[in-house]
Amino acid sequence: QLQLQESGPGLVKPSETLSLTCSVSGGSIRDSPYFWGWVRQSPGKGLEWIASIFHTGTTYQNPSLKSRITISVDPSKNQFSLKLRSVTAADTAVYYCARPPPLSGDLGAFEMWGQGTIVTVSS
Amino acid sequence: QSALTQPPSASGSPGQSVTISCTGTSSDIGGFNYVSWYQQHPGKAPKLIIYEVSKRPSGVPDRFSGSKSDNTASLTVSGLQAEDEADYYCSSYAVYNLIFGGGTKLTVL
Numbered sequence: 302q303l304q305l306q307e308s309g310p311g312l313v314k315p316s317e318t319l320s321l322t323c324s325v326s327g328g329s330i331r332d333s334p335y336f337w338g339w340v341r342q343s344p345g346k347g348l349e350w351i352a353s354i355f356h357t358g359t360t361y362q363n364p365s366l367k368s369r370i371t372i373s374v375d376p377s378k379n380q381f382s383l384k385l386r387s388v389t390a391a392d393t394a395v396y397y398c399a400r401p402p403p404l405s406g407d408l409g410a411f412e413m414w415g416q417g418t419i420v421t422v423s424s
Numbered sequence: 425q426s427a428l429t430q431p432p433s434a435s436g437s438p439g440q441s442v443t444i445s446c447t448g449t450s451s452d453i454g455g456f457n458y459v460s461w462y463q464q465h466p467g468k469a470p471k472l473i474i475y476e477v478s479k480r481p482s483g484v485p486d487r488f489s490g491s492k493s494d495n496t497a498s499l500t501v502s503g504l505q506a507e508d509e510a511d512y513y514c515s516s517y518a519v520y521n522l523i524f525g526g527g528t529k530l531t532v533l
Contacts, residue, residue, distance in 0.1 A: 340470075347427065347513060347524055347525065347526045347527045348462070348470065348513050348515070348524040348527075349524065350515075350521075350522040350523070350524065353522075361520055361521075361522075363521060363522075364520075364521060397469055397470075402472065402475055402481055405475055405476060406458050406476070406517060408458070408517050408520070408521070408522045409458040409460060409475055409476060409517055409522075410458070410460035410472055410475035410476070410515065411460075411470075411472060412472045412475070412481055414469040414470060414471075415469065416469055417469055
């Protein structure tokens with residue numbers, strides 16, 4: 302059974318860099334033909350797609366966040382990661398890592414989700 | 425790219441059917457067959473219930489169905505059950521972008 306688990310600091314200071322990692326178990330990123338993604342949800346708000354990455358390193362990034370995002374993958378560790386620079390209070394959210402359903406589009410949907418990790422931006 | 429438009433709330437009695445709309449543009453919903461719907465209960469991760477307009481992932485009851493006409497997608501929940509009370513979000517591919525709706529709170533009366 303595939304499982305995704307987010308990890309990273311729960312508190313980040315304004316103007317600093319938010320760094321998160323998604324660890325995948327029960328399946329290999331290297332052997333999986335998926336674009337693995339990050340989605341966030343601000344408190345009491347809706348969902349926002351951040352970025353997605355293939356095991357080869359090919360990425361898609363939300364145009365509104367692209368200038369502040371770095372997404373990377375480490376197939377040897379079965380992990381992929383997100384860095385968001387110059388954070389503000391508006392970046393406070395639950396951050397999820399996720400994977401699309403089989404045989405679907407690269408940016409069509411996310412079927413498997415991590416439990417989410419809360420990140421608060423505050424001094 | 426603007427968020428997709430959903431009604432903030434919807435409701436129905438047990439056993440009834442409810443339809444939630446999701447309106448976009450020709451650059452997203454109208455241009456591609458990559459519309460998805462998610463169900464989210466409080467404190468939980470979203471659950472995919474419809475993808476590629478009308479496909480259901482394994483394990484999702486056929487009470488949930490999706491459709492699309494022009495720039496508007498719809499989710500229909502038939503035979504409403506108490507556990508269907510949740511927030512529902514639509515999403516659509518939009519040329520190297522994935523956008524979500526603002527969410528609809530479904531109340532089972």
